[in-house]
Amino acid sequence: MNDKILSLINEGKYFEARNEISNLNVVDAAQLFEEVEQKHILLVFRILPKDFSSEVFSYMSFDLQKHVIDSMTDEEAFKVLDDLYLDDAVDFLEEMPANVVKRILKNTDKDMRDLINQFLDYPADSAGSLMTIEYADLKKEMTVAQALQYIREIGIDKRTINTCFVMDQSRILEGRISLRRLILSDESAIIKDIMDTDGISVNTHDDQEDVAALFRKYDYYVMPVVDKENRLVGIITVDDVLDVIDREATEDIQRMAAMRPSETEYLKTGNWSLTKHRLPWLLVLMVSATFTGGIISRYESALQATIILTAFIPMLMDTGGNSGSQSSSLIIRGLALEQISTKDIFKVIGKEFVVGAYSGAILAAVNFLRIYFLEKVELSVAITVSVTLLITVILAKVVGGILPLLAKKLKMDPAVMAGPLITTIVDAVVLIIYFSLASLFIGI
Amino acid sequence: MNDKILSLINEGKYFEARNEISNLNVVDAAQLFEEVEQKHILLVFRILPKDFSSEVFSYMSFDLQKHVIDSMTDEEAFKVLDDLYLDDAVDFLEEMPANVVKRILKNTDKDMRDLINQFLDYPADSAGSLMTIEYADLKKEMTVAQALQYIREIGIDKRTINTCFVMDQSRILEGRISLRRLILSDESAIIKDIMDTDGISVNTHDDQEDVAALFRKYDYYVMPVVDKENRLVGIITVDDVLDVIDREATEDIQRMAAMRPSETEYLKTGNWSLTKHRLPWLLVLMVSATFTGGIISRYESALQATIILTAFIPMLMDTGGNSGSQSSSLIIRGLALEQISTKDIFKVIGKEFVVGAYSGAILAAVNFLRIYFLEKVELSVAITVSVTLLITVILAKVVGGILPLLAKKLKMDPAVMAGPLITTIVDAVVLIIYFSLASLFIGI
Numbered sequence: 050m051n052d053k054i055l056s057l058i059n060e061g062k063y064f065e066a067r068n069e070i071s072n073l074n075v076v077d078a079a080q081l082f083e084e085v086e087q088k089h090i091l092l093v094f095r096i097l098p099k100d101f102s103s104e105v106f107s108y109m110s111f112d113l114q115k116h117v118i119d120s121m122t123d124e125e126a127f128k129v130l131d132d133l134y135l136d137d138a139v140d141f142l143e144e145m146p147a148n149v150v151k152r153i154l155k156n157t158d159k160d161m162r163d164l165i166n167q168f169l170d171y172p173a174d175s176a177g178s179l180m181t182i183e184y185a186d187l188k189k190e191m192t193v194a195q196a197l198q199y200i201r202e203i204g205i206d207k208r209t210i211n212t213c214f215v216m217d218q219s220r221i222l223e224g225r226i227s228l229r230r231l232i233l234s235d236e237s238a239i240i241k242d243i244m245d246t247d248g249i250s251v252n253t254h255d256d257q258e259d260v261a262a263l264f265r266k267y268d269y270y271v272m273p274v275v276d277k278e279n280r281l282v283g284i285i286t287v288d289d290v291l292d293v294i295d296r297e298a299t300e301d302i303q304r305m306a307a308m309r310p311s312e313t314e315y316l317k318t319g320n321w322s323l324t325k326h327r328l329p330w331l332l333v334l335m336v337s338a339t340f341t342g343g344i345i346s347r348y349e350s351a352l353q354a355t356i357i358l359t360a361f362i363p364m365l366m367d368t369g370g371n372s373g374s375q376s377s378s379l380i381i382r383g384l385a386l387e388q389i390s391t392k393d394i395f396k397v398i399g400k401e402f403v404v405g406a407y408s409g410a411i412l413a414a415v416n417f418l419r420i421y422f423l424e425k426v427e428l429s430v431a432i433t434v435s436v437t438l439l440i441t442v443i444l445a446k447v448v449g450g451i452l453p454l455l456a457k458k459l460k461m462d463p464a465v466m467a468g469p470l471i472t473t474i475v476d477a478v479v480l481i482i483y484f485s486l487a488s489l490f491i492g493i
Numbered sequence: 494m495n496d497k498i499l500s501l502i503n504e505g506k507y508f509e510a511r512n513e514i515s516n517l518n519v520v521d522a523a524q525l526f527e528e529v530e531q532k533h534i535l536l537v538f539r540i541l542p543k544d545f546s547s548e549v550f551s552y553m554s555f556d557l558q559k560h561v562i563d564s565m566t567d568e569e570a571f572k573v574l575d576d577l578y579l580d581d582a583v584d585f586l587e588e589m590p591a592n593v594v595k596r597i598l599k600n601t602d603k604d605m606r607d608l609i610n611q612f613l614d615y616p617a618d619s620a621g622s623l624m625t626i627e628y629a630d631l632k633k634e635m636t637v638a639q640a641l642q643y644i645r646e647i648g649i650d651k652r653t654i655n656t657c658f659v660m661d662q663s664r665i666l667e668g669r670i671s672l673r674r675l676i677l678s679d680e681s682a683i684i685k686d687i688m689d690t691d692g693i694s695v696n697t698h699d700d701q702e703d704v705a706a707l708f709r710k711y712d713y714y715v716m717p718v719v720d721k722e723n724r725l726v727g728i729i730t731v732d733d734v735l736d737v738i739d740r741e742a743t744e745d746i747q748r749m750a751a752m753r754p755s756e757t758e759y760l761k762t763g764n765w766s767l768t769k770h771r772l773p774w775l776l777v778l779m780v781s782a783t784f785t786g787g788i789i790s791r792y793e794s795a796l797q798a799t800i801i802l803t804a805f806i807p808m809l810m811d812t813g814g815n816s817g818s819q820s821s822s823l824i825i826r827g828l829a830l831e832q833i834s835t836k837d838i839f840k841v842i843g844k845e846f847v848v849g850a851y852s853g854a855i856l857a858a859v860n861f862l863r864i865y866f867l868e869k870v871e872l873s874v875a876i877t878v879s880v881t882l883l884i885t886v887i888l889a890k891v892v893g894g895i896l897p898l899l900a901k902k903l904k905m906d907p908a909v910m911a912g913p914l915i916t917t918i919v920d921a922v923v924l925i926i927y928f929s930l931a932s933l934f935i936g937i
Contacts, residue, residue, distance in 0.1 A: 229655065233648050247516070299826050301746075360790045371913045403764040408771055412772075
């Protein structure tokens with residue numbers, strides 16, 4: 050399909066190509082443009098149906114958007130921006146270099162410029178940065194027939210009319226009503242009597258994670274955004290929340306693997322930029338790990354006498370690290386999905402202690418059987434290693450459970466308290482326990 | 494608010510309570526029921542407005558649903574089930590014990606029982622298991638006026654009418670049209686001329702991850718589900734996809750921390766069940782880690798001569814593990830979001846090699862300066878440790894980049910190839926490099 054359209058374009062059959070493109074989904078059409086030769090792009094874009102082209106534009110990559118805008122006259126570029134929904138326009142402007150932004154904005158009137166600047170000012174992860182202003186507004190005194198008539202007049206430019214919002218004279222949010230309800234209600238019914246008034250809304254400065262949590266809880270498709278005075282200022286649609294949920298999970302996964310999070314896709318990120326996001330934690334953890342080395346140095350002479358103890362260090366450290374990672378990952382994810390809160394700390398400690406005791410006992414038993422009967426190490430060594438294992442697993446589980454909750458309590462991101470950090474902490478503890486037990490059981 | 498309603502209920506003022514509850518969002522109403530004393534639950538539930546009560550029921554916890562159904566007559570219980578959307582009914586039946594299912598199903602007719610059984614049969618992670626059958630169906634010959642009239646007749650029982658689907662006589666999917674388009678179009682327009690025909694749909698047996706990917710790509714709120722003959726059999730709504738996206742990310746995070754994934758919330762999972770999900774990988778990794786110990790044993794006598802080498806083992810192992818975790822996490826997430834595919838393997842290797850070289854060089858330099866000038870170890874030891882570090886980081890990054898792609902290629906879950914497994918692999922490699930370099934530079 051794409052190949053056919055591309056060859057139509059290359060043969061200069063633009064209008065035939067246009068008809069084929071108009072039958073595509075806008076997302077696919079935008080992807081197609083990524084493959085069109087530069088010299089044809091603007092020609093084809095210009096002859097697309099107008100509503101269609103602005104939607105296609107909003108799904109293009111920033112590079113392609115820039116190319117399109119750069120090849121246009123100022124007036125044309127302004128028209129494209131003007132046809133975008135405000136949130137798409139703001140996303141676009143945020144990515145463009147200053148001279149492009151200036152070129153486009155010089156054609157807009159002051160009100161529009163103020164509005165755009167206000168949107169550019171919302172904190173990056175706030176509800177304000179997700180919302181758009183093209184919502185359908187109704188008055189509570191309208192009848193259903195009046196409301197439908199009004200929607201027919203204004204609907205074409207709205208992001209969605211599936212849910213309409215009811216406000217008073219001063220734009221205070223009073224309720225919402227779905228298009229479905231309007232269609233299924235009697236034409237003479239009054240909006241006031243059939244609207245929903247459960248008052249669920251978010252504030253412009255709410256964090257996008259909290260916004261996502263409300264969408265999850267209430268299965269909404271559209272959420273109203275209000276300011277401090279409860280005046281309706283915008284709406285957030287669920288497709289943008291899908292992106293938020295993906296981004297937040299990606300961010301957590303990156304933090305959990307000891308990286309500074311980045312929003313750029315891996316293949317589109319430069320090598321030096323990838324390095325910069327990874328290096329800080331690697332450095333911190335490398336230096337922290339030297340403490341573990343320090344503990345070994347302190348027991349150097351003891352180790353020299355019973356060098357076999359060294360061979361079990363990697364296994365003990367790895368098992369401790371893995372046990373702690375498991376617990377911290379579950380708690381971090383539970384916190385992110387709001388299934389666990391900081392007040393559950395004692396429940397978590399209790400559960401992790403028991404799970405650690407179960408797991409530790411089984412691991413220690415398996416380990417004891419293996420090294421005593423198969424590897425035939427001395428009984429005192431087998432006991433030292435196995436008891437260390439038991440204590441390590443319990444400790445690692447409890448520490449892995451507590452640290453994310455503690456981080457949350459201290460308003461840090463719990464995801465930082467994941468595997469890599471826990472491993473480093475547990476490593477040091479493991480060795481101290483190991484050598485203490487060794488001096489007890491083996492007398493080193 | 495909840496407290497007020499609860500005390501109304503406790504005082505026996507059921508009808509006052511009912512009016513208050515009906516003003517709540519259904520989700521909040523369902524949560525309120527969790528706090529109502531058992532003896533009042535059925536009384537209050539029975540007097541709720543009927544449409545409202547079935548929605549509230551679908552948001553209750555399974556325990557509460559069971560309590561409500563258990564206290565009802567067979568006929569009443571059947572009515573509750575009958576009012577649910579099919580997907581909610583199936584979810585509910587899946588969680589109920591066999592005797593409850595039997596009691597309810599005995600009142601349903603054969604067609605309904607067949608349908609329910611068909612739904613219970615869809616694989617757990619398939620589109621079929623997410624879909625419901627209450628969609629609005631139109632014919633392409635209808636005018637807009639006829640379509641709206643038809644929707645008014647059937648709409649009340651449909652999950653959504655925001656998007657309607659157009660089928661021919663044999664239920665083959667021909668297109669879709671939004672309620673918005675219907676409302677904004679001329680009443681005499683023919684559906685055929687204004688419907689979307691981009692043909693985007695999913696198959697009943699498609700994996701839910703692929704379904705989520707399509708929702709992401711096209712920003713849809715509703716997706717048609719077709720069978721092998723392209724006959725429309727159901728729809729999936731975006732609220733269910735939000736859950737899928739959360740579950741898939743949770744699953745990946747659990748696998749990445751070396752756990753068998755579980756869908757139950759942490760606090761609601763028993764300790765033994767938690768243990769069973771964690772233990773298998775802990776055992777596997779513990780046994781694998783003994784290979785690392787084996788390598789140390791082989792170099793026992795050499796180590797005895799230069800015991801200081803032991804002190805750097807934890808730092809080298811941890812840094813290698815962390816470096817590999819970072820790469821594998823990024824690749825696993827990129828694969829999950831379909832931003833990276835297996836054909837990118839050479840790009841990934843190239844990037845990871847370069848990033849590994851950058852990071853490794855910096856870490857090695859910092860480490861050299863620290864141990865040579867601060868800890869004042871011998872030059873040969875400092876060189877051995879630092880060169881090992883450089884090679885380790887590069888290797889760990891490349892291995893961390895390759896393994897998830899390899900897993901994907903072999904149709905395994907890439908998330909298995911995360912930190913814990915990579916750490917175990919890298920540990921062994923680190924030690925081999927370390928001791929080889931030691932014999933080269935120090936001559937052990």
